[in-house]
Amino acid sequence: MVAKKNTDERSLWERLENPAPSPRPSLSARKFAWTAVGIADAEGLDAITMRRLATELDVAPMAAYRYVAGKDEVLLLMGDLVYAELEIPEAGLGWREVHRLVALRTRELLLRHTWLARLPPEAVLTPSPNRLNISERCMASFDGLGIDADEKMAAYRTVDSFVGGAAGTEVAVASLMGEKGWASGDDVRGGLAPQMSYLVQSGRYPSFRAWSMEAVRKDDRAWQFELGLECVLDGLSARLGI
Amino acid sequence: MVAKKNTDERSLWERLENPAPSPRPSLSARKFAWTAVGIADAEGLDAITMRRLATELDVAPMAAYRYVAGKDEVLLLMGDLVYAELEIPEAGLGWREVHRLVALRTRELLLRHTWLARLPPEAVLTPSPNRLNISERCMASFDGLGIDADEKMAAYRTVDSFVGGAAGTEVAVASLMGEKGWASGDDVRGGLAPQMSYLVQSGRYPSFRAWSMEAVRKDDRAWQFELGLECVLDGLSARLGI
């Protein structure tokens, strides 16, 4: 009574934790998701195909549908799986340190799995265990500081938004490099140059032109990220009095 | 010598501004992009199909390929077109006000066109005129404040990252509502409840549970956004001494 495809109304997570004692369970939803993670890491999100997953596991194209409602559920599961890699900060740390660590580690995670930021909205919004573990730790770090529940959520979301946005752009660069076979930041600039040079040479963007001539660090994203992160944390500290 | 599909090596923007004087120019790249925007606004990004665009314009399925290298270029163009809606802050405003206005207006733009945040990486990274106009205004707002080119870019990117991340989540909610036909925030909570309740009832997420019982504003995203934005601006002001 477990994986009869469309007839099982239980949530994905419930099904995963309570699999029916079955005769021949050689496959599983997690197995599909793990191989999907492997493929996506190596070849990008577009390489994830129900057929590809099947061939990778030496199984018929439709085999996955016994364990998963559809491709969307595979993506959802992939998203949750990799978040298990993120080490949750130890107990006893202050809120600022907790959020700093989570931010830095999330960035690394996103850069390691560049497809993560490109999952469909459903996969991002649906609550999932490993993601919730992290949110829980972040929210808990505000306990006892005298701020209310709404402020806790707002503060958490603020840091998380910054991280998602900043890493998202970095990831876009990285996944574009993967698609196009570019290796360095120079390749990126070179690849985008045809579009860029025509526009910049028009003289309509003087500040941009100035930056490209004066800047020393150019696109040091790690530096930009850490600077921005400290700004956000400073701001929270000041506005919420924590 | 303009739109011979694969033989024209010029950048998209150059081609748009200098169309070849042609005998019968009834179609154009922009025409396809505009109808695409209309469809995406009404039915979401997944409704954008080369065939759909063609039928919408009463034209053969392959007609667009004379003006556009492929679907990706349509998406790129869509992204640029809607950014023209964003009113650029008037001259004479201080950097903080400029960035505040751009941030608020970008959020509104993203919520108005929920597909915008889901364009492929190429469409986000490729420099485009209307997007560059905004970046230019933001970068220029730092002139004469005594910060160097690298700091300008870092500061701009910081605000932009926060905006992108925060609005991105809001947009994910909105586009999920569009897909599922949900109308209110309660519908969202209701739709996600099957996944959520199993997890939260497990007792593994006490802080989350506490929030859902104690919070008053629940998910007031606009409030969260403005609070976060002020934090970011405060932080930049302090760290860069501007």
Place this chain on the structure above:
DNA sequence: TCTGCTGAGATACAACGTACACAAGGATGT
């Protein structure tokens, strides 16, 4: 009028997600 080029159409193909019906083979009750 002839030649050549260009805008648009028609046809075609491979790849995708997934619905559906069916077969194989342990588990179970007797």
Place this chain on the structure above:
DNA sequence: ACATCCTTGTGTACGTTGTATCTCAGCAGA
């Protein structure tokens, strides 16, 4: 030991997608 059922995995098939390629129609310049 045997018959039964239920679950797992297969085979086949359909509709939809992006796009390569060939073809034709009609205006330009000679």
